[in-house]
Amino acid sequence: MKVLVTGGAGYIGSHTVLSLLENNYDVVVYDNLVNSSIESIDRVEKLAGKKVEFVEGDICNKDKLSQVFKQFKIDAVIHFAALKAVGESTQIPLSYYQNNVHGTVCLLEVMQQHKVHNFIFSSSATVYGEENDVPYVETMKLGTPSSPYGASKVMVERVLADLALSDPNFRGVSLRYFNPIGAHESGTIGEDPKGIPNNLLPYVAQVAVGKRDKLGIFGDDYPTKDGTCERDYLHVMDLAQGHVAALDWLNRHSEFSGVEAFNLGTGNGTSVFAIVKAFELAINKEIKFEVSPRRAGDLPAFWANANKANQQLNWQASRTLEKMMEDTWRWQSNNPNGYLA
Numbered sequence: 001m002k003v004l005v006t007g008g009a010g011y012i013g014s015h016t017v018l019s020l021l022e023n024n025y026d027v028v029v030y031d032n033l034v035n036s037s038i039e040s041i042d043r044v045e046k047l048a049g050k051k052v053e054f055v056e057g058d059i060c061n062k063d064k065l066s067q068v069f070k071q072f073k074i075d076a077v078i079h080f081a082a083l084k085a086v087g088e089s090t091q092i093p094l095s096y097y098q099n100n101v102h103g104t105v106c107l108l109e110v111m112q113q114h115k116v117h118n119f120i121f122s123s124s125a126t127v128y129g130e131e132n133d134v135p136y137v138e139t140m141k142l143g144t145p146s147s148p149y150g151a152s153k154v155m156v157e158r159v160l161a162d163l164a165l166s167d168p169n170f171r172g173v174s175l176r177y178f179n180p181i182g183a184h185e186s187g188t189i190g191e192d193p194k195g196i197p198n199n200l201l202p203y204v205a206q207v208a209v210g211k212r213d214k215l216g217i218f219g220d221d222y223p224t225k226d227g228t229c230e231r232d233y234l235h236v237m238d239l240a241q242g243h244v245a246a247l248d249w250l251n252r253h254s255e256f257s258g259v260e261a262f263n264l265g266t267g268n269g270t271s272v273f274a275i276v277k278a279f280e281l282a283i284n285k286e287i288k289f290e291v292s293p294r295r296a297g298d299l300p301a302f303w304a305n306a307n308k309a310n311q312q313l314n315w316q317a318s319r320t321l322e323k324m325m326e327d328t329w330r331w332q333s334n335n336p337n338g339y340l341a
């Protein structure tokens with residue numbers, strides 16, 4: 001089975017490509033490298049001992065996408081390609097809607113032209129917005145996220161629902177990721193943010209390796225156990241395997257049409273302070289931090305109810321917090337400058 005992976009050179013994409021290869025799927029990666037490096041694909045090929053077809057291109061370029069569908073006999077698409085920085089999305093919202101929403105519509109149009117119906121979408125816990133109680137369950141109504149990034153994910157889920165209503169052949173899965181961290185245990189692929197990291201773990205790791213002075217913690221006066229925000233962190237390799245589980249689910253359910261959402265998380269919330277402590281323990285070194293005021297738009301705490309994915313996809317996030325920290329550190333200390341090193 002041949003899978004087109006958009007955004008496959010990125011953080012989650014590269015780990016998923018590895019899992020796909022290990023599970024005997026053939027992979028074509030389509031990525032414009034706006035937030036990634038081709039080096040990640042080379043390293044994935046080495047780890048898997050298998051070849052990946054790579055095409056550099058933008059999902060908004062329908063002609064180029066169409067050529068890819070013509071050249072390769074694609075059976076399914078996993079769609080990671082998106083801009084993902086919440087803060088940046090408030091500065092340049094039009095780029096986020098153009099890339100994430102318009103780009104997805106272009107991809108779906110080209111898939112329809114080429115009669116490819118299997119589609120897995122990188123959604124996010126952010127679609128639950130501020131309205132829903134925790135833990136989040138798939139049966140909840142979609143919320144209204146405060147950032148253009150979050151709104152772009154809600155919009156795409158709406159596009160998929162409408163497409164499924166209009167096209168009886170469409171077979172979509174929305175995977176709502178919680179907070180992926182960690183790296184492949186080889187320490188050769190991992191998260192390589194360009195510029196100042198937006199996410200907690202890459203920042204902590206860069207402080208540990210001496211690239212940044214100290215970690216800024218936004219708010220310690222939230223109504224949580226220790227006052228800092230709580231999130232549902234899961235190992236990126238568990239998340240990668242969630243995509244293989246979703247493809248297997250589509251293959252098992254040949255009668256299925258429509259669109260189905262699954263939460264991918266552990267079901268547990270962990271605070272920022274707890275993450276810092278766990279990282280310190282893993283590397284046996286203190287992490288300097290400073291508490292500053294709360295950041296607009298940050299929710300106090302959320303985590304997944306992952307029962308649906310556990311039961312229907314036969315998938316579970318099994319790697320421990322300790323392993324997430326160790327693997328992050330192996331990647332960061334072996335590659336202090338990411339893929340440029």
Ligand SMILES: NC(=O)c1ccc[n+]([C@@H]2O[C@H](COP(=O)([O-])OP(=O)(O)OC[C@H]3O[C@@H](n4cnc5c(N)ncnc54)[C@H](O)[C@@H]3O)[C@@H](O)[C@H]2O)c1
Nearest residue numbers: 007010011012031032033034035036058059081082122124
């Ligand atoms: N990392 C997280 O915490 C998280 C959480 C929830 C959802 N997601 C979603 O998962 C997906 C992957 O996230 P990631 O963390 O791996 O991000 P990433 O930035 O590492 O990967 C995204 C990839 O898409 C590519 N890309 C972006 N725009 C493109 C375009 N127009 N055409 C072709 N390629 C393009 C980038 O070059 C990059 O390789 C994204 O859709 C993101 O919104 C991520």
